[in-house]
Amino acid sequence: DSGVTQTPKHLITATGQRVTLRCSPRSGDLSVYWYQQSLDQGLQFLIQYYNGEERAKGNILERFSAQQFPDLHSELNLSSLELGDSALYFCASSPNGMDGYTFGSGTRLTVV
Amino acid sequence: AQSVSQHNHHVILSEAASLELGCNYSYGGTVNLFWYVQYPGQHLQLLLKYFSGDPLVKGIKGFEAEFIKSKFSFNLRKPSVQWSDTAEYFCAVNSLSAGTASKLTFGTGTRLQVTL
Numbered sequence: 001d002s003g004v005t006q007t008p009k010h011l012i013t014a015t016g017q018r019v020t021l022r023c024s025p026r027s028g029d030l031s032v033y034w035y036q037q038s039l040d041q042g043l044q045f046l047i048q049y050y051n052g053e054e055r056a057k058g059n060i061l062e063r064f065s066a067q068q069f070p071d072l073h074s075e076l077n078l079s080s081l082e083l084g085d086s087a088l089y090f091c092a093s094s095p096n097g098m099d100g101y102t103f104g105s106g107t108r109l110t111v112v
Numbered sequence: 113a114q115s116v117s118q119h120n121h122h123v124i125l126s127e128a129a130s131l132e133l134g135c136n137y138s139y140g141g142t143v144n145l146f147w148y149v150q151y152p153g154q155h156l157q158l159l160l161k162y163f164s165g166d167p168l169v170k171g172i173k174g175f176e177a178e179f180i181k182s183k184f185s186f187n188l189r190k191p192s193v194q195w196s197d198t199a200e201y202f203c204a205v206n207s208l209s210a211g212t213a214s215k216l217t218f219g220t221g222t223r224l225q226v227t228l
Contacts, residue, residue: 002155004155035218042218043202043218056214056215092216097214100144100158101158102158103148104155105155
């Protein structure tokens with residue numbers, strides 16, 4: 001157990017639907033990062049939050065959004081899902097980004 | 113923008129063979145360098161990291177990596193691999209500016225298969 005908790009572990013949904021992925025960071029970590037891992041794209045950075053505020057944005061689609069709540073957990077919302085959104089979505093946390101990240105076990109999203 | 117290249121996409125070795133996985137990055141400033149491992153069906157775990165000082169860093173499970181600044185490289189090595197080292201290995205870099213760190217940028221990964 002890395003200390004970063006992601007739920008659900010698996011999600012199967014239909015095209016056009018909306019899902020929410022949840023991440024609880026390691027205790028004390030203020031930064032949360034979301035990554036998408038797919039076979040053809042590798043690990044792609046989506047977005048970072050630090051203590052509730054958006055800090056950096058990567059290749060995140062407009063259909064995707066995220067937020068970090070006062071208790072520091074984060075949610076990644078994916079809407080109007082397409083087949084190509086099927087991937088592993090990882091959350092990672094860090095105290096300040098300098099020391100590397102601790103990753104959660106990921107949510108495997110399958111869009112059918 | 114920083115980028116990371118891992119030249120070996122798939123490496124197959126016999127047990128006890130020596131391992132070297134290449135990693136090159138492009139960024140002219142100060143960087144932190146990392147190697148992560150992802151065992152089948154698991155999350156990424158930190159193997160080792162380099163911030164400054166001795167360019168040869170030792171990590172967990174007998175892995176080590178050498179930072180060569182002039183070559184922008186951070187290659188991962190292990191003298192003798194085991195079947196349990198079968199996994200995907202990711203090199204990652206973040207850059208430092210004004211005391212803050214950028215997001216981690218990952219290479220595309222190298223799949224290591226160790227045969228008995």
